[in-house]
Amino acid sequence: MNIDTMDDLPETALADVKPARGRFNNNNVIPLLESFYPPQQIQVMREHGVDQRMMFGINPYYMALVKGDEYRDAEGTLLLPAMPPSRPLEALVVPILAEAADMSGEKDPSNQIRYSPDSLKGKILHKYDEIVLGYSALACSAHCRYCYRLDIFNGSTGKGLIKPDELKAYIVDYNTRLAASGGVDPATGVARYPIREVLLSGGDPMVLSNKNVYRYLAAAAEAGVHLVRIGTKEMAFRPQRFDANFGVMLEYFHRQYPDVHVNLVVHFTHADEMLERDADNHYVRNEQGYYRWLPAVRRALDEVQRFGFVTLENQTPVIARVNDDAQALRILQEELRRNGIKPKYLFQCREIEGHAAFAVPVERAWALHNESQRGLSDTARSRFTMSTEWGKLEVVSVIDGPQRDGDSVYAPDIASVFADGLVVMKMHRSPAGATQQGDLIIARRNPQALWLSGYEDRIVYDGRKDVADKFKRYVLAEQAGAGVVDRRRAVPA
Structure with a gap:
């Protein structure tokens, strides 16, 4: 497709996967929750403030994946075959009463606001010299119950969106001032480093239109960065988002800024998000003996991996009832690497409010991670990190x-x-x-510690x-x- 200007970029038509999101008395949410719980149990969760902690949110594709239903797009193309329900993925997105039983934890995980400059307070994080994180979206197409961006969704810390031109201006100003000081902090004499990377985060930047994603990519490139990361779970939540029109946008961006690399930091938490399962809940293998990937995820990967300037990495926390199993973690990492996605971090669940319902104790999580690395080459290994x-x-x-x-x-x-x-x-x-x-x-x-605070x-x-x-x-x-x-x-x- 011949694209001459940003205004010509085609959009990704995804009206059929618009998420249902809201409190537990929302008319769009009630029937979805009732497919997991009787009405009285939902009411008990409401009375205990579970939906005040975090709203329920899910889209039709991921709902079908959780429930094990066949799912096709508007043209009838098969995206998900019928499979058994996925208990790990249910634990990932479906609320439980225990979330509100212990609300200890931090409103602003890891005191992020400390690293947000006053001029753009709550809009960016500049924690590590060489990279700046910009909040480019305040929504996701589904809600992980353990999400450490909980404060964005419940509005408890006042974080908000950065505009593309604000992001560009901050980077240019910071790098200009640093160069003028000879790369040294005048107050301490310590060497400092210019911003060379941008991480677009949120929420999930991939809920934005192609034009808006491009605006953020272009702003970062015009500021002179070397690499732009897009932190996204949409490859698991809504792989249809990575369609040919998104590829056109990437291609156009590369023509305008050929020296800037794009890094998709995806978020597969369990292999059920990418691998096909049979009626006995075993992963299906093809004729050559390799695991068979879900059609929609396979097409999404094929679309972005045809570009040499795009790389993919994966990171995810270790979460109780989701992936707290060494073999599950091993399959996840090995399959990701075999398909060109580099495992990066396995994180300890952050100390958000309500984290006790999801967190695996640090020492047990370390042991699971350590066991999961056995039999993996160094290219498929990750770091267990807080x-x-x-x-x-x-x-x-x-x-x-x-x-x-x-x-x-x-x-x-x-x-x-x-x-x-x-x-x-x-x-x-x-x-x-x-x-x-x-x-x-x-x-x-x-052994009981869930975080560094322990x-x-x-x-x-x-x-x-x-x-x-x-x-x-x-x-x-x-x-x-x-x-x-x-x-x-x-x-x-």
């Missing part, structure tokens, strides 16, 4: 205490100190100038502390011509 206020903490190891059969791995003089065992976390990514990157947080074990009173080494002082001591030592400087402990990564 995305905290202090950056992305990779849970490196969970170590038993010294009370084990045979010889203790601990030295005798410290064995009693670590009787509970240890959890070792690495600062995989740290905010701003990344001065803490590579450092560790080591804590005594707590270890705060057990920490025996905390790499978050005194980072500025460490760097200052290093600089002063260098200036004074001191002898050996312990760079490992003093120098920011």
